[in-house]
Amino acid sequence: MLTRSYSASVLGVEGFVVTVEADVGLGLPGLTLVGRASGALMEARERVRSALGHCGHKLHPRKQVVNLAPADERKDSPGIDLAVACALLASHEVVPAERLQGLMLWGELSLDGSLRPAAGTLVIADCARRMGFTSLAVAEASADEAAVLGGLAVLPVRDLPQLVAHLRGDREIGAHAANDPPPRPPRELHDLEDVRGLVLARRAIEVMAAGGHNVLLHGPPGVGKTMLARRAIGLYPPLDDEAALEVTKIFGVAGLRAVDGLVREVPLRAPHHTVSVAGLLGGGPFLRPGEVSLAHRGVLFLDELPEFSRGCLEALREPLEEGVVRIVRARGSVGFPARFQLLAAMNPCPCGFLGHPDRTCVDNPAAVLRYQQRVSGPLLDRIDVAVSVTPARPESCARPTHRSRARRCGPA
Amino acid sequence: MRTRVTRARARQLARLRGTPWRTNAEVPAAAGSIERLCALTPAAERLLAATAEHRGWSPRTQHRLRRVARTLADLADDDRCPRAPAAEADVAQALHLRALPEAE
Numbered sequence: 001m002l003t004r005s006y007s008a009s010v011l012g013v014e015g016f017v018v019t020v021e022a023d024v025g026l027g028l029p030g031l032t033l034v035g036r037a038s039g040a041l042m043e044a045r046e047r048v049r050s051a052l053g054h055c056g057h058k059l060h061p062r063k064q065v066v067n068l069a070p071a072d073e074r075k076d077s078p079g080i081d082l083a084v085a086c087a088l089l090a091s092h093e094v095v096p097a098e099r100l101q102g103l104m105l106w107g108e109l110s111l112d113g114s115l116r117p118a119a120g121t122l123v124i125a126d127c128a129r130r131m132g133f134t135s136l137a138v139a140e141a142s143a144d145e146a147a148v149l150g151g152l153a154v155l156p157v158r159d160l161p162q163l164v165a166h167l168r169g170d171r172e173i174g175a176h177a178a179n180d181p182p183p184r185p186p187r188e189l190h191d192l193e194d195v196r197g198l199v200l201a202r203r204a205i206e207v208m209a210a211g212g213h214n215v216l217l218h219g220p221p222g223v224g225k226t227m228l229a230r231r232a233i234g235l236y237p238p239l240d241d242e243a244a245l246e247v248t249k250i251f252g253v254a255g256l257r258a259v260d261g262l263v264r265e266v267p268l269r270a271p272h273h274t275v276s277v278a279g280l281l282g283g284g285p286f287l288r289p290g291e292v293s294l295a296h297r298g299v300l301f302l303d304e305l306p307e308f309s310r311g312c313l314e315a316l317r318e319p320l321e322e323g324v325v326r327i328v329r330a331r332g333s334v335g336f337p338a339r340f341q342l343l344a345a346m347n348p349c350p351c352g353f354l355g356h357p358d359r360t361c362v363d364n365p366a367a368v369l370r371y372q373q374r375v376s377g378p379l380l381d382r383i384d385v386a387v388s389v390t391p392a393r394p395e396s397c398a399r400p401t402h403r404s405r406a407r408r409c410g411p412a
Numbered sequence: 413m414r415t416r417v418t419r420a421r422a423r424q425l426a427r428l429r430g431t432p433w434r435t436n437a438e439v440p441a442a443a444g445s446i447e448r449l450c451a452l453t454p455a456a457e458r459l460l461a462a463t464a465e466h467r468g469w470s471p472r473t474q475h476r477l478r479r480v481a482r483t484l485a486d487l488a489d490d491d492r493c494p495r496a497p498a499a500e501a502d503v504a505q506a507l508h509l510r511a512l513p514e515a516e
Contacts, residue, residue: 192413204509206413210420211483212435213476218513235417323438341437348513372513384437384476385509 003090005100007083008127009075010120012287012334013249015127017104018080019069022087027063033084035068039076039286047078047109048085055113055160057094064088074331076286078108079118082137085109085160086167095167104128106146107139113160117142119255122248125149135175137163144261145252147178148245154178192231197392201228204387209235214320214342214382216305219389220359221352225345228389229301232343236266236298243297246337250296254289267298269340273307280312281319282327287334292319295340305346306374313379316342320382342383346375357390420486436479436486446475450482451497459503473510480506 002023008015033045052059066084068075083105090097106124107115117139125146128136135153138146143156153175157163165171192202201217205228208215217225239247244262251263271280271291282290292300302308319325323339348354349368354361361368380386424435427449433439439449452460460481464474478498484505485498 200509202413206417206487207480207483207509210417210487211424211479212437213480213483214437216512235414237418237421339438346513380512381470381472382476383512384480385506386512387509388511388513 001091001093001097003087003097003100005083005087005090006104006133007080007106008104008124009073009077009080010123010253011073012336013123013246013253013289015120015123016070016073017127017131018073018075018083020080020083020087021067021069022084022091023065023067024060024062024091025065029061029063031059031064031066031088033066033068035066035071036074037068037076037080038074040078041076041080044078044081044084044109047081047111048088050111051081051109051113051160052085052088054111055164057089057092057164059088060092064091077118077120079106079120079124081109082107082115082157082163086163089164089167095164099167099169102132102134104133104136106136107142107157109160115139115157115159115163120249120253121145122148122245122252125152125154126249128152137173143176144178145248147176148248148262150178192228192235195224195228195231198224198228198389200387201225201389204385205229205232206235207385208232208341208343212341213384215344216380216383216386217343217345217389218348218386220354220356220391221347223389223391225389226303229303229343229345230268233266233268233299238264239266239297247297250289250293250337254294256294267295268301269295269298270301270303273302273304275308275312277309277311277315281315281325281338282336283329287327287329289336290325292316292325292338292340293336296337298340299343300340302342302344305344306371310374310376313374314376317378317382344383348372348388355388355390416487416489420483423486424483436482439479441472441475446478450478452478452481452503453497453499456481456498456500456503459500459507463507477503477506477510480509 005020007018007020009018031045031049086100086105089095090100106118108118110116121138121142122145125136126149129149129151135155136146137155137157140156140158143154147154155173156176166173195202204215207213209232219225244264247267248263269291278284280291282288282293319338324335325338326333326335349361349363350371351361351363353359439446460474481498481502484502
């Protein structure tokens with residue numbers, strides 16, 4: 001008997017529906033999976049067979065073919081396991097095939113039949129809603145993430161027997177109510193109020209947070225460039241609904257965390273300067289988002305800017321301008337959103353003391369020029385605010401006395 | 413400082429309502445949107461043009477400075493209408509805040 005169930009796969013930050021067809025027919029006994037399954041999904045055969053066995057549904061010793069349509073798109077997430085299992089159960093007439101209509105299935109099976117969450121649940125829920133599905137079955141742990149959007153009945157599934165009972169109508173699974181997770185205690189955020197001196201640099205950070213501009217801080221080592229940059233994130237208001245949805249989708253696709261609701265904090269990504277171009281922009285065998293996309297709607301902090309490879313720095317030019325990064329590989333192309341703000345820090349010369357009020361730079365001019373030329377003109381052209389951070393004078397670093405604090409509390 | 417930033421963001425949202433953008437930095441240069449949404453007073457326009465010519469800045473740099481000047485106007489403490497053009501002082505400060513590292 002030929003049966004169908006529905007799942008989805010992720011391409012970039014969008015999902016597309018995958019129809020899983022199962023057929024039991026004559027031929028040598030075995031389970032064949034066709035339709036460009038790759039990576040972890042290749043092993044779905046073994047997981048599904050074992051999970052079904054452990055739940056008391058042995059496959060008939062006949063030829064079983066499972067097809068994943070559209071057959072020309074590559075599918076690599078084990079989240080399709082559950083749909084494969086359900087299509088097979090329906091073809092063995094364990095569950096009624098018509099109950100699988102309008103239901104999207106998303107979860108990875110473990111060998112004992114329990115369901116694990118798979119990455120990218122929010123993207124899948126969005127896809128299900130757009131394509132007119134009425135319900136979505138996911139692992140219990142990712143039910144909160146799936147229910148964020150609304151407009152879908154989200155069924156939290158613990159294990160395969162529970163879903164079988166639901167599909168047979170023996171014991172229905174109640175739809176998961178979207179409950180707002182208790183507000184997390186706000187991150188330990190440092191404001192810039194307790195930073196002394198560095199007037200110009202503080203102003204630059206303020207402008208950056210207010211208007212979404214790109215900022216370059218340059219100055220001698222140890223004056224507080226990195227400290228300022230790390231505090232900048234504390235000035236940002238939380239993400240609004242639309243931005244939070246975009247950021248949560250990207251985080252989900254990257255498998256960064258099991259999300260319980262939307263990401264509300266403005267992302268701050270600070271890759272080390274040894275990052276590769278694929279790590280920064282995205283790519284890899286399964287086209288994952290890179291640091292620029294993970295910093296979408298947030299801040300990408302590049303400390304020691306000239307130390308980044310030339311390829312990385314030049315590759316930033318296009319996303320800085322367009323707000324998206326289009327990764328093209330032989331297999332296909334995919335666009336990731338990357339509307340990030342660049343915050344960069346650098347020393348003015350290799351020794352770091354060029355322009356220092358008290359110390360002398362020991363580098364020869366050619367070396368200084370070479371160092372500064374590592375950051376190209378076109379990249380600097382895309383920086384809105386650039387300030388030189390000079391060491392704070394000792395008197396402005398001192399803790400304010402009671403009198404000066406009283407003064408500060410005035411009109412400021 | 414956080415209150416100032418929040419207020420500046422609110423002013424931008426009010427001005428950019430009905431457009432796909434949320435912050436000054438996102439306003440594109442194309443089709444005159446930047447002249448409309450990041451307007452400058454005549455004196456400020458003159459200052460920007462003169463400095464750009466003096467330092468040989470690209471149109472992109474000028475547009476970026478225009479946006480920064482707009483943000484500075486949004487950050488200002490006074491009760492200027494959020495649609496009023498950015499003043500000369502804002503442009504001057506924006507110019508001051510663009511000190512790229514240079515070999516001496």
